[in-house]
Amino acid sequence: MITTIVLIRVEPTQIPNAAKMLAGVEGVAEVYSVSGDWDLVAIVRVPQYDQIARVVTEVFPAVPGIQRTQTLTAFRAYSKGDLQQAWDIGVE
16 A cells, blocks of 8 residues: 655645545545645555546645645654664574
8 A cells, every 4th residue: 555645735724624625535544634834734645646636636636725735745654652663683
């Protein structure tokens, strides 16, 4: 599964509606309202790269209020469990 993080700037009055619409998009696993330079963060999980392009370049622009996006495709995921396993290799 390919994970892509999409940072989204939205017209302030449209943030709740945009978040709800994005959460309903096929391939969007989660949507977060955040502080800082961006208003929303969407986590997109799809099996193929061409599906990222469809979601981000075709579906997202159709959502009212979206002003700008920045797309970050993940190469590798690290979690506490992954890091612990890396340290435990070869240790009994």
